[in-house]
Amino acid sequence: MSSPLLWYLNRATGAVLLVAFSLTVVLGILATGRRFSPLWPRFVTQGLHRALAGVTLALLAAHVASAVIDEYVDIRWWQAVVPFGATYRPLFLGLGAVALDLLVVVGVTSLLRRHIPHRVWRAVHLSSYLAWAVSVVHGLGIGTDSAKLWSLALTAVCVGAVIASAAARLVVVARRLRTAPAGLPAASKAVA
Ligand code: HEM
Numbered sequence: 001m002s003s004p005l006l007w008y009l010n011r012a013t014g015a016v017l018l019v020a021f022s023l024t025v026v027l028g029i030l031a032t033g034r035r036f037s038p039l040w041p042r043f044v045t046q047g048l049h050r051a052l053a054g055v056t057l058a059l060l061a062a063h064v065a066s067a068v069i070d071e072y073v074d075i076r077w078w079q080a081v082v083p084f085g086a087t088y089r090p091l092f093l094g095l096g097a098v099a100l101d102l103l104v105v106v107g108v109t110s111l112l113r114r115h116i117p118h119r120v121w122r123a124v125h126l127s128s129y130l131a132w133a134v135s136v137v138h139g140l141g142i143g144t145d146s147a148k149l150w151s152l153a154l155t156a157v158c159v160g161a162v163i164a165s166a167a168a169r170l171v172v173v174a175r176r177l178r179t180a181p182a183g184l185p186a187a188s189k190a191v192a
Contacts, residue, residue, distance in 0.1 A: 013059050015154060018154065022161055024052040024053045027045055029166055031046045060103065074087055080097055091141065092137070095135070
């Protein structure tokens with residue numbers, strides 16, 4: 001099947017997906033902080049983070065389905081998960097597949113969180129940063145609209161929001177490490 005509608009759907013879901021994914025990462029970073037007011041408790045941020053992660057995965061499914069079902073370009077199902085061997089834009093499509101693989105692993109380990117050692121869960125969860133960065137490069141490299149001003153502005157806002165919140169988080173952790181009582185192991189000083 002080939003239809004301009006599928007192509008529009010693929011491009012639209014790509015752009016919305018980038019926003020949802022970036023917001024999920026930002027909320028994840030905010031949920032690790034300690035400053036919460038009674039009006040905005042931590043569980044609200046955590047709940048939003050989880051809900052948006054679900055929305056991100058649903059959008060990703062629609063994004064991939066529209067790319068594969070549209071036969072105008074040759075993209076097979078397996079190319080959405082195997083990061084090499086594609087004929088259409090192999091490098092940037094492969095980066096999309098890497099992002100998808102990492103996101104699926106992060107999603108599955110989060111569902112199984114209670115059955116996994118916390119350190120393992122956390123190490124895997126941190127790979128969402130990599131998935132996000134790789135997906136940004138994917139969008140910039142493969143998108144029809146990626147050179148357009150609105151698309152560049154959208155990507156810049158998403159990248160800026162994630163970098164700003166990650167930097168703010170790093171500053172808080174560094175400050176806490178400096179001010180924590182001597183003798184405590186670093187890991188217990190920097191509670192994530
Ligand atoms: C988290 C993972 C992903 C994110 C955040 C993402 C995001 C994006 C973005 C922002 C665009 C640019 C839209 C445009 O400017 O036109 C795009 C394009 C595209 N994506 Fe993804 N993507 C992801 C994964 C994938 C995967 C796994 C596939 C594999 C089928 C894929 C296939 C495509 C294709 C074919 C395009 C080009 C659409 C066009 O012709 O403009 N993406 N994606």
